[in-house]
Amino acid sequence: MVPTQYYLILSAILFGLGVVAFVFRRNIITIFMSIELMLNAVNLSFVAFSQAMPATSGHKLDGQIFVLFVIVVAAAEAAVGLGIIILTARNRQSLNVERVNLLKL
């Protein structure tokens, strides 16, 4: 059986990689994808905790329900976010986040 901590460490690694992608990439679509990666990492730890929960507690499946809600919110976020990306690309003629600098001094 796989120890729960292995899943948690993998989740931490994936989250860290998501942060690195968020900081270092310049393309607005890739930055958005790194957010999805971080959401996925959190989902992994949710399911791992749900699996580790003893069945007698009566809350064993709560973690999986949370994951379903996170997926719903992520889908809604993707729809709105990609709308914003299309709008930004149309207005700025570029997908580079450095070019989105109207509020910059």
Place this chain on the structure above:
Amino acid sequence: MSAPLIIFFVLAALAVIGAVSLILQKHPIHSALSLIVVMVALAGLYLLMGAEFVAAVQIIVYGGAIMVLFVLVIMLLNAGEEERTDFSKLAKFGGLPLALALTGLLAATMTTHGASVPNPETAGALAPTGQISNLLFTTFVYPFELTSFLILVAIMGALVLAQREKS
């Protein structure tokens, strides 16, 4: 080494390689395909943990719907290779060490405080999907109904944002 452990390490390696590839690829479409690899590997891990319904939803919604949306937008905007611009000094010198520190901190906290988390006693027991739907329509019925409003608002938001301006 038992079979589940081997499967775990194969899928974990696949997920980490996909995530690293997402960072290193220059072209956004390659990054999107790497992300699909991560999501499929995670769906395999969910199956390994016995969360069959979550695994199915992960593949259908994440690997299917959301990533199709991403690929569609990349093609719609004709996104080419990422142009290199200078990083800010903070990101250039502090970014990687700080991200590593964050990962280390998360992993350390998880392992020390998670040491009390019991390991599941039964191997490969599937979570009954019927129980999930029962919970979803009894205990969690209000959040569940609220998600329908959320999706409605998201649909309207996406329509308003992406429509062409009438001149």
